[in-house]
Amino acid sequence: MSELKSVLVTGGAGYIGSHTVIALIEQGFNPIIIDDLRNAKEDVVPRVEEITGKKILHFPIACQDKAAVDKIVKEHPIWGVIHFAADKAVGESVENPLKYFDNNLGGLVALLEVLKDNGVSRLVFSSSCTVYGIAKSIPVDESNPVSYNSPYGFTKLVNEQMLEQFNAAHPEFKMVLLRYFNPVGAHPSTIIGEEPQGVPSNLLPFLTQTAAGIRPVLTVYGDDYDTPDGTCIRDYIHVSDLAEAHVAALEYMEKEDSPSFDVINIGTGKGTSVKEMIDCFEENCGTKLNWQVGPRRPGDVPAIYADATRAEEKLGWKARFSVKDAVTSAWNYQQKRLEKLKSNS
Ligand code: WQD
Secondary structure, three states: OOOOOEEEOOOOHHHHHHHHHHHHOOOOOEEEEEOOOOOOOOOOHHHHHHHHHOOOEOOOOOOOHHHHHHHHHOOOOOEEEEOOOOOOOHHHHHHHHHHHHHHHHHHHHHHHHHHHHHHOEEEEEEEHHHHHHHOOOEEEEEOOOOOOOOOOHHHHHHHOOOOOOHHHHHHOOOOEEEEEEEOOOOOOOOOOOOOOOOOOHHHHHHHHHHHOOOOOOOEEEOOOOOOOOOOOEOOOEEHHHHHHHHHHHHHHOOOOOOOEEEEEEOOOOOOOOHEEEEEEEHHHHHHOOOOOEEEOOOOOOOOOOOHHHHHHHHOOOOOOOOHHHHHHHHHHHHHHHHHHHHEEE
16 A cells, blocks of 8 residues: 655645645545644534544644644655645735734745755645736736735735745745635535634625524625626635645646646636625525625725636646535535534524
8 A cells, every 4th residue: 555645734724725635635645734723613623534534633733833843744754735824814914914924924934944944845835816916807817917905915925926936946846826716615515614713704604694694684895896797706616626726736746747836826717796696696595695785895806717727737627616516515504504503502
């Protein structure tokens, strides 16, 4: 039996991280989680174990704890790393930029130092379409100019440039940066899904919490944009598709001829407006939604969605799930969590 390749997953108890851990196990990898649970519930890892039937090593530490990370890397034959651990709330980053600089920038520096010291030389990095700001052309491809609209977007852009310069100094260290569009939905089992701490800032969790009666009303942040129905357009990608893209990126790095450094959009290639998301929910989840139109949200771009051809060419990856699959899975998960909360109360 060949030794399974161990993959260190920082932030592996988070929304995207936990779904990726499942995909890694399904593809024959051995995920080892580093997550200090600052933005994840402590029962997520046991739920992932329930889905996969596998025991998963989880170290509740921060990437900045270099001594602890170094000990883990020395004690386990780490083949590659997927780095999710970061803060990602645009609004919060405007109010508290230092928190984002410390965690998103400081955390990456600390991790790279440990990986370099231990000869670990494969990294998949969680980047974001936020680096495109207001895109020059849509659908947006990887050559689109990059900028930032918030301290969060600034940290993602600087992360990318840190990695590019580190790679130039250490070309033997292979890296793939994945620029996510808008992750949504829940695992088909409905045992894990998106469950942000506090009041959701993202559309779909706020929408499902409104439908579940947890929030009184969903406010659509502006319907006077220059789009067909006046609401903003995004590329909503099912989190299980996104998870599989990470495994595809690891397998891409295994190929002798894969480049030492690459940047790849991970989206569906389709744009969906806020109003269309509401319609999709009402048409497929059998529930009317209480929503209203409010003022625009500062920092929102009118429209962005991916040109995802490079992901298909290089990774052999293409999104399989539809927006309808994502919306219905998110609603199924919301209802299941509500039942659990009621039964526990
Ligand atoms: C989507 C659309 C809102 C909530 C952010 C980050 C991005 C990535 C995904 C990390 C917008 C509208 C939202 C609400 C609304 N995160 N909306 N009412 O801002 O596109 O992307 O999350 O990588 O980097 O920037 O996602 O879900 O917040 O908003 O009308 O209550 O829904 O105005 O048009 P966003 P979002």
